[in-house]
Amino acid sequence: MSEDQAPRRPGAQPGLSSIERDVMTQSNQIAQMIVNMTQMQAVLNDLVIKEKVREVEDTHIDERFDRVEKRLDGITSLGRWILGAFGSTFIAAIAAFIAGGGLNLVK
Secondary structure: OOHHHOOOOOOOOOOOOHHHHHHHHHHHHHHHHHHHHHHHHHHHHHHHHHHHHHHHHHHHHHHHHHHHHHHHHHHHHHHHHHHHHHHHHHHHHHHHHHHOOOOOOOO
C-alpha cells in the first residue's frame, strides 16, 4: 500500500503524515515563543531604563539633601551665635543694673 492508499485516521489532513503535522505544530509553537520572548525583552528593557532613571533621580535627590543639610548646619550655627550674643548682652545688662545699685531696696 502506498501513502495515498494508506487508511486515514479521523480528522487527519489528506497528504500530510503525522510527522509533518508535528513539525508544523512545533514550528507554530516556536514562532509563538519567539513573539513572547520579544515582548518580554521589550518589557525587560523598559524596566532596565526605568531603574537607571531612578538611580539618577536618587543621586540627584541625595545631592540636594546634602546641600539642604549644609544650609541647615549654617543656620544652626548662626542661631547659636545670635543666641549667645543675646544671652551675653542680657547678662551684661543685669550686671550693669546690679553694679549701678539697681538692687538697692532702701532709699
